[in-house]
Amino acid sequence: MTVPKTAAEAKQLVDKLWSYCHVLRHDGVSTIDYVDQLTLLLFLKMAEERAGRTAFGGGAQIVPKQLSWQTLLDADAKELKQQYEKILEKLGEHPETALGLIYQSAENKIRDPATLRRLIVDLVDKVNWSLTGVDIKGDAYEALLEKGAEDVKSGAGQYFTPRPLIDAMVRCVQPRPDDTIADPACGTGGFLLAAHDYIQRHHTKDLTAEEAGHLRGLGISGVELVHGTARLAQMNLLLHGIGESAGKAQIDVRDALARPPRADERASLVLANPPFGRKSGFSSVDEFGKVTREDAGYDRSDFWVTTSNKQLNFVQHIALQLKIDGRAAVVVPDNVLFEGGAGETLRRRLLTDCNVHTLLRLPTGIFYAGGVKANVLFFDAKRARPETPWTSELWVYDLRTSQHFTLRQNKLAAHHLDDFVDRYHRREESDRFRRFTYDELVARDKVNLDITWLSDNDTEELPPPDVLAQEIVEDLQVALTEFAAVADALQLAATEREGNTQEP
Structure with a gap:
């Protein structure tokens, strides 16, 4: 054997x-x-x-x-x-x-x-x-899951966040044994595992019996919409020694956005990479292959703003799931930073009610969904204080400009994020890390947080032709995916109209 x-x-x-x-x-x-x-x-x-x-x-x-x-x-x-x-x-x-x-x-x-x-x-x-x-x-x-994510046709990549990025986010927020850690869109459980591993490596010697029981119980939990993926997450936790097979499941199979978090679901630390999708009018496919349109917002009276944009809703949900002084690190696409309407309302409320202190602009080429432009938003929940915004300054780290990664030849590695993690803790400015005050942020059009100050020509030459070609391919793949979503939505609408015109 x-x-x-x-x-x-x-x-x-x-x-x-x-x-x-x-x-x-x-x-x-x-x-x-x-x-x-x-x-x-x-x-x-x-x-x-x-x-x-x-x-x-x-x-x-x-x-x-x-x-x-x-x-x-x-x-x-x-x-x-x-x-x-x-x-x-x-x-x-x-x-x-x-x-x-x-x-x-x-x-x-x-x-x-x-x-x-x-x-x-x-x-x-x-x-x-x-x-x-x-x-x-x-x-x-995890290596099996990563190999599965590499197979784009299988759809596995939608559940996979690069491990170096997960680890960097965890190194920033530094999970503690007494934390209640949650991920409302946990996929196969990568963030939960990384948080548990960090605690094991840094607190094993001083871990009390109560804290150990807390971590083995429901101190670490997640929500996942797709049952097959939730199964992988629960097994992943058990394989790492988290939880008991006969005990309550740590993964809850449901739509995290469908209702407000209960008191026992509040968390002191949320780590998440919610699913990237588009606004109202685009279709989605459930685990049974059924195509539906997302043309209505969630009926959540606790939400700051009503919108059908799932990314904006996840940010709201996470902010409301946090306990007072709880920390969050959330991967968000660019549109969360600049979108008007509901997006602007959300950003103003987030800056007021939470301490939004750090933004990491991620490079392209690190996700299995090609062409994704994303960021990591770090914020802390605070008690209501309407007279004074909790955000005093936002530190922005630009890891995107002049950085060109691919999934094979030039993969994102831990050392690429070391400088960010170091400056996150020291709050020391550099060419890539700058501080913006609250007054500067709200003075920007629509409170646009998509802030740039570098250009590719400032630091290095353009990437080699093969890298540029791959980026073009990824952008085209994204465009084709979105056109296909539009086509499916139009076909569904046509089918519904045809059904409505038929005699009962």
Whole structure:
């Protein structure tokens, strides 16, 4: 049985896991489905390993014996597929638990019993996952998710935020053991994992039993709209030692914007990269492939402004989810910074009610959705003080001008963000880091926070032709995606009109 002990061995394990994805593609299993299927099998294997241990808290029978991993190994070729599908059905009967969330509505996408047996016996069973160490099995799983994100056709990239960016945001806000940490659009859980890892690395020696229980319980939680993605997030947390399989699920499957946060959902730290979309009139596709139009705002009496723009709504929601003095670091597209109407109203209210202290302008070429222009907005929640705005100054760091990244040849790395993190804490100006007062911000047209002062010619030459060509391709892909969304919305509208004109 293989027990990888180094990062190199962990990479070899990931490469082996990934090789089976290409095999399964011939059976019609997509990239994201393959990661999903591995999620379901890995948990069964790890539960079996824990049940067989006699020390360090082992011995617990997490999964009933009649639904255990061993029953898959014992099944013959004819029984295997039937037994696996029985396991999926039975383990999903209590969706309020972490285990139930993982297996709720789970389907066996591997139709060939021989292929399923190869995956179980030749791949997953060959590794003792419980002995690999949390970091290795966690890194292996995240590497699979990253590989899935690289497959643009699978749609996995919409859930993936570059790890160097996540880590930089976490290094800025510095999570604490007593924090209640939330992500209202958690995807596969990258921000939650990074926050937990930061606490483990910086506070393990002084972590109290109460704080440890807080982190294992619901001190870390997320909301995710798509159930399949929520399953990946919950499994990702469990693989990293966060939560208990029989305990309450840390991932809530719902639309975070549909209602105000309850008192028990308030957070002292929110980290998020909400989904990028467009305003009213564009269509969206749900997990069942149904196309709908987003032409109405959320009916939220607590919102500062009514709008159908989801990015503006997520900013409002996060600001209202924070406890007093709670911190937020949120990835937002450029339109949140400059859009008029509801956008201007939101920015004025945010500057007044919160301390909006830092803005990081991100370079292009770092997201799997091509051509995305985004930023990270850092702000703190404060008590109501209408007579005096809480924001006194906004520090803006321009990492976009003259920075040209791609997803392969020139990937964003941690060292590219080190200077920002350092200056975030020291508040020291530089060519790329400048301070703007509240009076300067509100004097700008529509309180436009899309602030630039550098030009490409100031610092370096234009990028090489291959990089420019890739940027053009990415911009065209974005344009085609938006045209397709418009076409779908028009087709849906035409269908609705046709239905309305027919006689009942």
